[in-house]
Amino acid sequence: VFEEGLSDLDIPGDANLDGVVDVLDVMTLAQIAVGKTTPEEGMPQDILDLNGDDVVNLLDVMYLAQITAGRLS
Numbered sequence: 776v777f778e779e780g781l782s783d784l785d786i787p788g789d790a791n792l793d794g795v796v797d798v799l800d801v802m803t804l805a806q807i808a809v810g811k812t813t814p815e816e817g818m819p820q821d822i823l824d825l826n827g828d829d830v831v832n833l834l835d836v837m838y839l840a841q842i843t844a845g846r847l848s
Contacts, residue, residue: 787822788839798843805836
């Protein structure tokens with residue numbers, strides 16, 4: 776994923792900040808959404824709020840799962 780102006784730490788969906796959006800991000804985002812863990816300090820919410828409703832929840836996890844499966848971009 777490449778978007779002009781984004782650093783490796785600003786990739787939408789990269790919940791574990793490893794520079795790649797994959798199934799590990801889905802698992803990390805799921806843990807954040809259900810309150811088992813918290814996002815990295817200073818992580819912008821728009822990296823995790825993939826559907827743009829200003830809330831990080833299971834809908835974002837489902838959206839990210841669709842992205843990693845290649846069904847959405």
